């Protein structure tokens with residue numbers, strides 16, 4: 001299996017604080033990975049650096065064959081086309097219906113509107129939101145919004161999904177639907193899934209890897 005993410009002697013952090021120090025790890029194509037660690041351990045920072053949003057301080061971070069250390073802006077937007085993200089600060093667009101929000105990544109890719117609509121309806125059905133297609137984000141509960149956000153993240157068949165605490169704060173019903181959608185994406189579409197989460201979900205049925213962050217160090221738990 002191909003290597004999708006490769007970190008070598010990687011340092012990431014901010015002006016006053018190095019969050020990840022000398023990390024070496026790989027994520028392989030079709031992996032299902034939980035990135036764990038206590039609050040403040042650097043999960044969000046690491047997941048955002050894989051998306052190119054937090055710059056590499058030192059070492060190498062290669063994503064899909066692209067080196068992110070010193071990457072140019074133009075190359076970054078190319079990389080991001082192949083990624084699906086669920087970040088806490090990347091919310092649904094309030095002025096758009098749920099259906100249109102989920103269609104967005106396909107429309108950006110230039111896919112025909114009728115095809116995008118059909119696929120969005122199909123995914124929204126999987127997360128039990130068929131009855132909310134014409135609603136606006138503010139009219140949905142937090143769990144429902146998160147389910148829609150995850151449908152949006154996978155609709156364009158990204159090579160890899162990066163999700164930051166996608167099930168934290170969700171009730172069991174929404175959490176299960178969200179996990180089912182990630183597992184479906186991984187199994188049926190072969191999408192690599194990377195989930196940052198302070199703890200593992202209660203119950204789920206997938207072979208996974210656990211990459212753990214602790215005091216700036218990154219290591220695999222098994």
Ligand SMILES: Nc1ncnc2c1ncn2[C@@H]1O[C@H](COP(=O)(O)OP(=O)(O)O)[C@@H](O)[C@H]1O
Nearest residue numbers: 014017019037038039040041042043044045046
């Ligand atoms: N934008 C930022 N500027 C400076 N420090 C930050 C910033 N974002 C996060 N940090 C710090 O980096 C460390 C890791 O934070 P974070 O990646 O959010 O951890 P986690 O997601 O595991 O809770 C924390 O000490 C946090 O205070």
Ligand SMILES: [Mg+2]
Nearest residue numbers: 043044045164
């Ligand atoms: Mg976080």
